[in-house]
Amino acid sequence: MxxxxxxxxxxxxxxxxxxxxxxxxxxxxxxxxxxxxxxxxxxxxxxxxxxxxxxxxxxxxxxxxxxxxxxxxxxxxxxPPGADRGARVRPQIAAPAETDPVQTKSVVPASEQTIMMVLDDMFQNQRRSMMNVPPEDGKVLRLLTEALGAKTVVEIGTSNGYSGIWFCLALQKTGGRLITHDIDEGRASLARENFKKAGVDNLVTLVMGDAHETILKLEGPIDILFLDADKDGYLDYLNKLLPKVRPGGLILSHNTSMRGQMADFINAITTNPALETVFIHQDAQGLGITLKKR
Ligand SMILES: C[S@@+](CC[C@H](N)C(=O)[O-])C[C@H]1O[C@@H](n2cnc3c(N)ncnc32)[C@H](O)[C@@H]1O
Known part of the structure; x- marks a missing residue:
């Protein structure tokens, strides 16, 4: 009762x-x-x-x-539909055009639907303690990779594979591959599962261990280097890998809003005459985009 x-x-x-x-x-x-x-x-x-x-x-x-x-x-x-989707908003999976005339412009092509569904699921259910890039940064990673026609992307800081899968959205078009590095087996095994679910595991090599050591074995040329691991290690990663980034290649650095923790790195990418850097999304986590000019 x-x-x-x-x-x-x-x-x-x-x-x-x-x-x-x-x-x-x-x-x-x-x-x-x-x-x-x-x-x-x-x-x-x-x-x-x-x-x-x-x-x-x-x-x-x-x-x-x-x-x-x-x-x-x-x-x-x-x-509201069509509104600018900011840092807190999940990536959108649009319904097919015939049932969704309002959002026709953002309809996801069939070749991207599985990946977008996996990204959406990860954003909804896994992002806590995974320290993933927000979706608007993920879109930038994808866009730059595709625009550059990148064949080799090197990532430091895999976590559960969220940013890596954004890269793969582009790499499946450019015919490129991702070499990603992490030290934490728990997150890495989640990343392996996610790469498989997204159907991009064939594009990815996951290297385990302290990246300060493991990157020494990398061979160039690197089209895009993405730094998203220990912030006070960025300068060491840059010094070790800059010679392997090809001229015209990019160094992308995440969390550049934390300038205090990476002052030496910020100084290096803004004062080296061979580099040109812009910072975007600084009101959120911040993303540095550095062109290696020569
Ligand atoms: C911010 S998370 C990466 C997030 C990921 N890029 C994404 O957006 O989905 C940082 C990752 O770097 C890894 N990491 C920290 N120090 C490392 C090191 N010395 N070598 C390799 N990986 C490291 C951590 O285990 C963690 O998974």
């Missing part, structure tokens, strides 16, 4: 919350399509919750409520 009363109260609260969210949604935050999708989704859930309630299925009710909470959170984070 007590359980039933509690469930009845819960159901009433849910109905009120949903009505409130729908009313908010009506204030012009989202376009017509967004509103329709929102109503459809929440309407279906309420029906399912009601069914579970009628059937006294408490486990099912709990699951549905949890899903509804998560989806509502995701919709809040995603913002």
């Amino acid at each position: 007590y359980k039933k009363v509690m469930a009845g109260i819960l159901l009433a609260v849910l109905l009120i919350t949903t009505a409130y969210l729908m009313a908010q949604d009506n204030t012009g935050q989202r376009d017509a399509q967004g509103r329709r999708g929102f109503r459809q989704r929440f309407g279906t859930w309420l029906e399912d919750i009601d069914k579970a309630y009628q059937a006294n299925d408490w486990d099912k009710m709990g699951q549905l409520i949890e899903q509804m909470k998560q989806d509502s959170q995701r919709m809040r984070e995603a913002g």
Whole structure:
């Protein structure tokens, strides 16, 4: 009896919350399509919750409520369709054009869908303690790699493979490969799984151990060097690998907002006359883009 009363109260609260969210949604935050999708989704859930309630299925009710909470959170984070998606927002997987006319411009081609789904899943479920680049930096990594037609990308700091998979989005087009380095076996084994799920494991060589040592075996030419490991080690990585980066190649350095911890490195990439550096996304984690001019 007590359980039933509690469930009845819960159901009433849910109905009120949903009505409130729908009313908010009506204030012009989202376009017509967004509103329709929102109503459809929440309407279906309420029906399912009601069914579970009628059937006294408490486990099912709990699951549905949890899903509804998560989806509502995701919709809040995603913002209005077409809006600029910032650091906190997951990479978007657009629905096929015929069912999603509003977002036609961002439709993901078939060859990228598996990778984008894996990236999305990693962003949703793994990013805690993985120290991944945010999606807007991932997009820059991909874009530069593809624009350069890079054949060899060297990454220091694999973690669970998130940034590596962004590189692979481009490398599957350029016919290139990624050589990525990490010292932590736990994260590396997760990376192996993720590379496999994304279908890019054939493009990746994962080198285990202290990268300050393991990179000594690397052979050039390197098209893109991406630094995203121990911040006070960036200068050592640069000194060891700059001779192997080809002229016209790039050195990308993550977390350049932490200037204090990498002052010597920042100094090196901004004062060497053979290098040209710009910094982007400095209001977030920061990404240095350095061209080796000659
Ligand atoms: C910031 S995370 C890398 C995140 C990854 N680039 C991404 O965006 O998905 C840094 C990684 O560098 C690794 N690392 C730290 N020091 C290292 C070293 N000396 N040699 C190799 N890897 C190192 C850590 O184990 C960690 O997984």
